[in-house]
Amino acid sequence: MASEDDFLALIDSHFPREHGHVVLGRGDDCAILTMPDALCLSTDLFLEDVHFRRGYFTPAEIGHKALAVNVSDIAAMGGDPLGFSLGLMVPPGLPREFWDALFTGMAAHAAAHGLALTGGDLSRAPLLGFSVTIWGRPFPGRPLLRRGPVQPGDRLVVLGPSGQLGLARQGLRLLEAHDREALADWPACTAAHLMPEPQVAAGRTLAAVQGVHGCMDLSDGLARDLPRLLTFGQAPGLVPGARLELDASMLHPELLAACAAAGLDPVAEAFLGGEDYALLAAVDPAAMPALRHAAAALPAALLDLGEVTAAPGVMLNNTPMTGQGFDHFSKR
Amino acid sequence: MASEDDFLALIDSHFPREHGHVVLGRGDDCAILTMPDALCLSTDLFLEDVHFRRGYFTPAEIGHKALAVNVSDIAAMGGDPLGFSLGLMVPPGLPREFWDALFTGMAAHAAAHGLALTGGDLSRAPLLGFSVTIWGRPFPGRPLLRRGPVQPGDRLVVLGPSGQLGLARQGLRLLEAHDREALADWPACTAAHLMPEPQVAAGRTLAAVQGVHGCMDLSDGLARDLPRLLTFGQAPGLVPGARLELDASMLHPELLAACAAAGLDPVAEAFLGGEDYALLAAVDPAAMPALRHAAAALPAALLDLGEVTAAPGVMLNNTPMTGQGFDHFSKR
Structure with missing residues (x-):
């Protein structure tokens, strides 16, 4: 060449x-x-x-x-x-x-x-x-924006491949440690890092539902991206918070196994995540039945993670969190 | 940061x-x-x-x-x-x-x-x-394309700052040799390399004139870009050539001085050029009066370099040329 x-x-x-x-x-x-x-x-x-x-x-x-x-x-x-x-x-x-x-x-x-x-x-x-x-x-008439803005009481949902949260993060860790030998034992984790599939149909589904107050793709992980979604378009001093419930049943079995093998907390790893490329959205609770119905037709899972709160800060399983996710800019 | x-x-x-x-x-x-x-x-x-x-x-x-x-x-x-x-x-x-x-x-x-x-x-x-x-x-209704296609008999013109051809090439050479000390002796050459001014008004002027058969910006120099203009949109085997007349009177005095000081042929240097960011166009001879009239209103000079020929190959001052201009890809 x-x-x-x-x-x-x-x-x-x-x-x-x-x-x-x-x-x-x-x-x-x-x-x-x-x-x-x-x-x-x-x-x-x-x-x-x-x-x-x-x-x-x-x-x-x-x-x-x-x-x-x-x-x-x-x-x-x-x-x-x-x-x-x-x-x-x-x-x-x-x-x-x-x-x-x-x-x-x-x-x-x-x-x-x-x-x-x-x-x-x-x-x-x-x-x-x-x-x-x-x-x-853009979606005709009504593109899906980060700023709805998000409102207290909104449900926080993730729409994407089943068990996607944190999977690519484990894939990256395993590939860094074992190169392509990691593929044999951890096919789902490594595929999530190597070959992400953008959620175009899921985005159109979210845009078509009335009452989706904000949406973004999870490229840097929940820990970093959720505060962005909460902040976007809000008046200073009026930024809402979130209360999330995330348990092992919502995570990929391979992520649970990878975390067990490495002594990592799978819920914390899923929260930190990074390169998940699922869609994170804030949805009016009244719109959830319509969204569930529409999402059922997708090759994607709808995960209800919790709700937006008037009180600032992010609580994960009743513990206050700080944003420390994946930052392409300052470190790998 | x-x-x-x-x-x-x-x-x-x-x-x-x-x-x-x-x-x-x-x-x-x-x-x-x-x-x-x-x-x-x-x-x-x-x-x-x-x-x-x-x-x-x-x-x-x-x-x-x-x-x-x-x-x-x-x-x-x-x-x-x-x-x-x-x-x-x-x-x-x-x-x-x-x-x-x-x-x-x-x-x-x-x-x-x-x-x-x-x-x-x-x-x-x-x-x-x-x-x-x-x-x-794009220019309304009729954007200016590389492929007109160019036709034998077309005039080949350059529209841009007066004496632009080859100026940035000398600027690059002088800056590589003397760093910013070159600015004192060679302000026009160095400015052409450091601070090129895109010819937006000149492009609109060319687009507005009927009979401009092809146009491109001279980013890699005449020697490399002219063959591209001649080739674009032509049937294989029917690519036209060009006969150019370029003399010292068409070149910037500072380019002449810089070439004299370095023992370089100023016409060859102007032909090789690179990063000239003037516009090169092929123009129906019948359209030249209208173009001259329109260009007179611009802060730019119109240089008539020669004509497109049915015979292939580029002749510069009656000498056959090969394309060996500025290639960002393979070398500096």
Whole structure:
């Protein structure tokens, strides 16, 4: 992969150019998109040794996850992801086979969600890295926002794969300790870290229900993301709190086993979490029957974690918590 | 700058949230934009020691250029830049004063073009780097594309600051050799590299003239970008060529002096160029009077370099040329 042209030819072999919302696809100075009314847009970085390691990710898993964490941002708005642009940082020495496998993983995820690759940039760099900007259509008329704002009495729910809370956190810990040998004993934990599935259908379901007062995707874990959801759009001094009940029956059996083997508290680990990529929402209690009914049609579980309280602070199983979750910024 | 929250507060102090095309600004999972009909979108990387050096760029110049090179992509479509998202790679150890100056430079350029910062991502990283995704409104009805396609007989013109060709290339060479001491003797060359000004008004002028068959911004220099313009949208085997006449009278006096001092051929240096950020266009000869008239109102010079030929290959002053310009990808 000596030249930019080699890369562009390989990208062309993996990603089709045509798309219903793309007037002008990649190759020109800009792409031109058409959107009926509004467009949602989000940019995320996905960097080697910050967000992933080449040691235990396959190239296809890197390609998948670089895109999936961005699709999750559209899911959190109840939107339809439609396309993305890609800033690709290319370190020296990776063979064509690596890139072919990486684009295969990325293209499979793009195809699964009907996404067009509309352009981007390539640069040599000291590390493998991705900047994906994803765009899509917000939920018609009423996008799902973080700020409803959340109101005291709201139920706090998580919608996503069953037992998702904390699973990727254990996966990361086990992969860091045992590399890919961890996959044999901990398939669910490691898959949650390596191949997260953004919850697009769950986001649309939440957006369609009247009475969802706020929603975000759990990328940094409940401990860090819940305070954000509670704070967003609130007047200073009037930020509500939350009372959560989380027990082992709500967690994945593999998470319980992994925590038992390591002497960790599974409930605390699920609360800290990180990269859960389930959706966290605050829901008017009157809307819960409609949400349960709608969620029953999804390949996702609805977890009722507790309620928003007028009193500030987060109580987990009657114990006050401080936010100390997953922070991509300050540490791995 | 220990935490993500410190960064976000600093960003909030530099960039306003409100904008006519922004329904939902930064802070949520996505931004939501409204556009009347179509939106143009482009992503570029701007990485330390690939695209810039911290040694001789001030922080404000880094902030300016990270954004300006993206604005140039919208300019090349004849579009109106409206906003951007920012993926920011944060290396260790840079003080708050550095970031404050960097955002000051970026915000000044954003304000000059009326751009909203609509979101993005922060990550620690081993290098200072930027991924900017810029969005805007294409020229109404008829965006300026690379593919007209270009036709034999078209005039090849450059629209941009007077004497721009090759100036940034000399600036880079002089800054690499003498750091900021080069600024005293070579203010125009160094400014062209450090603080490029995207040609938004020139792009709109080109888009408004009937008979412009193709346009792109000169980011990699004539030697590399002209073959791209000639190739784009052409049937294989029918790619046209070009015959250019470039002499010293078309070049900046400071470029002539810098080349004389270094024993370089100024015409060859202008042809190789790189980061010129002027606009290169192929124009129906019948449209040249209208273009000259419209360009006279701009703070930019219109340079008529020659013509598109049916015969393939690029001739410069009657000598055949091969493309060997500036390649961010394979080398600095």
